[in-house]
Amino acid sequence: MIPQxxxxxxxxxxxxxxxxxDLTGPFEVLARIPNSxxxxxxxxxxxVRDLKGLRITPDAAIADAPQLDILHIPGGRGQxxxxxxxxxxxxxxxQAAGAHGIFSVCTGALVCGAAGLLKGRxxxxxxxxxxxxxxxxxxxxxxRVVVDGNWIFAAGVTAGIDxxxxxxxxxxxxxxxxxxxxxxxxxxxxxxxxxxxxxAPADVLAQTKASIxxxxxxxxATARRIAAKLNIDIA
Amino acid sequence: MIPQxxxxxxxxxxxxxxxxxDLTGPFEVLARIPNSxxxxxxxxxxxVRDLKGLRITPDAAIADAPQLDILHIPGGRGQxxxxxxxxxxxxxxxQAAGAHGIFSVCTGALVCGAAGLLKGRxxxxxxxxxxxxxxxxxxxxxxRVVVDGNWIFAAGVTAGIDxxxxxxxxxxxxxxxxxxxxxxxxxxxxxxxxxxxxxAPADVLAQTKASIxxxxxxxxATARRIAAKLNIDIA
Numbered sequence: 358m359i360p361q362x363x364x365x366x367x368x369x370x371x372x373x374x375x376x377x378x379d380l381t382g383p384f385e386v387l388a389r390i391p392n393s394x395x396x397x398x399x400x401x402x403x404x405v406r407d408l409k410g411l412r413i414t415p416d417a418a419i420a421d422a423p424q425l426d427i428l429h430i431p432g433g434r435g436q437x438x439x440x441x442x443x444x445x446x447x448x449x450x451x452q453a454a455g456a457h458g459i460f461s462v463c464t465g466a467l468v469c470g471a472a473g474l475l476k477g478r479x480x481x482x483x484x485x486x487x488x489x490x491x492x493x494x495x496x497x498x499x500x501r502v503v504v505d506g507n508w509i510f511a512a513g514v515t516a517g518i519d520x521x522x523x524x525x526x527x528x529x530x531x532x533x534x535x536x537x538x539x540x541x542x543x544x545x546x547x548x549x550x551x552x553x554x555x556x557a558p559a560d561v562l563a564q565t566k567a568s569i570x571x572x573x574x575x576x577x578a579t580a581r582r583i584a585a586k587l588n589i590d591i592a
Numbered sequence: 593m594i595p596q597x598x599x600x601x602x603x604x605x606x607x608x609x610x611x612x613x614d615l616t617g618p619f620e621v622l623a624r625i626p627n628s629x630x631x632x633x634x635x636x637x638x639x640v641r642d643l644k645g646l647r648i649t650p651d652a653a654i655a656d657a658p659q660l661d662i663l664h665i666p667g668g669r670g671q672x673x674x675x676x677x678x679x680x681x682x683x684x685x686x687q688a689a690g691a692h693g694i695f696s697v698c699t700g701a702l703v704c705g706a707a708g709l710l711k712g713r714x715x716x717x718x719x720x721x722x723x724x725x726x727x728x729x730x731x732x733x734x735x736r737v738v739v740d741g742n743w744i745f746a747a748g749v750t751a752g753i754d755x756x757x758x759x760x761x762x763x764x765x766x767x768x769x770x771x772x773x774x775x776x777x778x779x780x781x782x783x784x785x786x787x788x789x790x791x792a793p794a795d796v797l798a799q800t801k802a803s804i805x806x807x808x809x810x811x812x813a814t815a816r817r818i819a820a821k822l823n824i825d826i827a
Contacts, residue, residue, distance in 0.1 A: 358735045364714070366638075376620075377616055377619060377620065378616055378617065378620040378776070381612055381613055381616035381617075381646070382613065382616075382617075383618075384611065384612060384613070384644070384646060385611075385613040385749070385750075387644070388644035388646075394736070395644075397646075397802050398726070403647060404639075404647075409624070409630075410630075410651070411624035411648070411650060412639075412649035412650075412651075413620060413646070413647060413649075413738075414639060414643070414647035414648075414649065415649055417649075420644070442655055457791070462653075463777075482695030483777065484777065491703075497623070500781075501634045501777075501779070501781045502781070504606045512775045513726070513775075513776070514620070514777045514778070515620075515776050515777055517781065518750070518776055518780070518804070519780060519781050519783060521781065521784060522624055522783050522784070523783050526783060531784065532788075532793070532795070532796055534783065534784060535784050535792060535793060535796045536787035536792075536796050536799060536800050537788075538782060538784055538786040538792075539786050539787060539788070539792045539796060539797065539800050540735075540748075540749070540800060541613070541748070541749045541750050541787070542698075542718065542747055542748030542750055542751055542787055542788065543749070543780075543782050543787040544736070544782070544785075544787030544788045544791065545750065545753070545778075545780040545782065545787075546736045546737070546751075546754050547754060547757065547778055547780065548737075548754060548757050548758050548761060548769065548774060549757070549761075549766065549769060549770050549773055549780070550779075551769075551770035551773040551774050552773050552774060552776070552778040552779030552780075553706070553777065553779045553803060554774070555773070556779065557770060557773075557774045558770060558773075560767070561767055561771050561774060562774065564771060565771050565774050565775060566802065568777075590707075591706045
C-alpha cells in the first residue's frame with residue numbers, strides 16, 4: 358500500500374460526450390479519499406457536455422496537471438474522438454508512466470487501448486464494447502471489476518462506483534472505503550435484475566443492441582484503425 | 593400510469609452545495625426516459641459547485657421552468673440554505689402542486705419538508721437526518737425507497753439510482769426501466785457491506801457520525817425553526 362502520509366494527487370479526465378456517471382459515480386468516492394487532492398482535467402479548461410447534455414466544467418486543463426498518483430479515465434461516446442487525439446493520448450501515456458495506479462471505467466478502456474497501454478493486460482469495459490478489447494492487445498475478462506498490476510478496470514457505467522471503492526480500499530485501507538460507502542449509503546437495491554446482457558430479458562437486450570448499433574459499428578471501425586497503428590494482428 | 597404518448601417535462605433542482613450524486617445518479621436514468629425532456633434548473637442560470645467542488649451548470653433558471661410533470665429534489669449540505677429560501681421553496685410548492693410526481697433524494701426531503709409538503713406523508717431521507725423527518729410532520733419509514741401517493745423518496749445518496757429506476761418503471765413500464773438499467777450496467781457488487789448504519793462496522797459508524805456532528809447539529813436547529821414556522825408540535 359502507498360504510505361498513508363503521502364498526499365495523493367488524483368485526477369479524472371473530463372471530455373465532451375463523456376457518459377457522466379462514469380465520472381460522477383467515482384467522483385463521490387475519489388473526492389473523499391483521505392489525504393488527497395482530487396481534480397478534473399479537460400483538454401482545455403472549458404465546460405463540456407456529457408452525452409445527454411450535463412454541463413460540467415473541469416478544474417484545469419491537462420497541460421496544467423501535476424504528475425498524478427491516480428489517473429481516472431471514464432468513457433462514453435465522446436471516447437471515439439479521444440482515440441485519435443494525439444494530445445490527449447500523449448498526456449495519458451505520460452501520466453500512466455508515472456502514476457501509482459490507473460483506473461479505467463467503461464469505454465475509457467478503449468481510450469487507454471488507443472494510447473497503447475493495454476497490450477497483454479487483463480481488462481474489461483462496457484459489455485457493448487467488450488469484443489473490441491483484443492484490438493488493443495488486451496485480454497478480455499468478463500468481470501465487473503478487474504485488477505491487473507497497478508490497473509483497475511471497471512466494466513460499464515455504474516461499475517465505476519464498485520471499482521472506485523476497491524481503489525479507495527487499496528489506497529487507504531478497508532475502513533476508509535467502508536466509511537465512504539456508509540456516507541454514500543451504497544447498499545443498492547436494483548428494482549430489476551436487468552443490469553447485464555446475461556440477466557436482461559432477451560427482448561430488452563435485443564432492443565438495446567439495436568439502439569446502439571451505429572455507435573458500435575463506429576467503435577469497431579476505430580478499433581480496426583488503432584489495431585493497425587499499434588501493429589496488433591487480429592486474426 | 594401516465595399516457596405513453598404524453599411528452600413529459602422532467603426537471604431536477606440544482607443548487608450550490610448539492611451532493612452531486614444525488615443529482616447525477618438519477619440523471620443517468622431521468623435523461624433516458626422515453627418521450628421526455630429532462631432539464632436541470634438552478635435558482636439562477638449560473639454554475640454551482642457541489643459540496644466537494646464539482647462544477648455543474650444548470651440548463652435554465654427556475655423562473656424559466658415550465659410546469660414539470662416530474663420534479664426531482666436532490667440533497668446535500670447546501671440544502672440547509674434552501675430551507676429558508678422563500679423563492680426556491682415557493683417554486684417547489686408551485687411545481688409540486690401541478691406535478692404528476694415528485695422525487696426526493698437524500699436530504700432533498702428536508703427541503704420538501706421546509707416547503708410544508710411532507711405533513712402526514714410517509715417519507716425517508718439520509719440516515720444521518722432520518723430523525724428530523726417528524727419536524728416536518730412526516731412519518732419516517734426506514735426503507736431505501738418509499739412511495740407515498742405521487743411521491744417517491746430515496747434514502748441517502750446512491751439510493752437515488754434505485755428510486756429513479758422505480759420512477760422510470762412507474763412512468764414508462766418495466767421494460768423501459770430494464771433497458772436503462774442494462775445501459776447503466778447496474779448490477780452492483782459493493783466490495784463491502786458497509787452501506788447502512790445497521791451493517792457498517794461500529795467504529796466506522798462512530799467516526800462517520802463524529803465527522804458530520806457539526807452539520808447534523810445545524811440541521812437539527814434548522815428543523816426546529818421550520819417546525820415552529822409550520823406549527824408542528826414536537827413533543
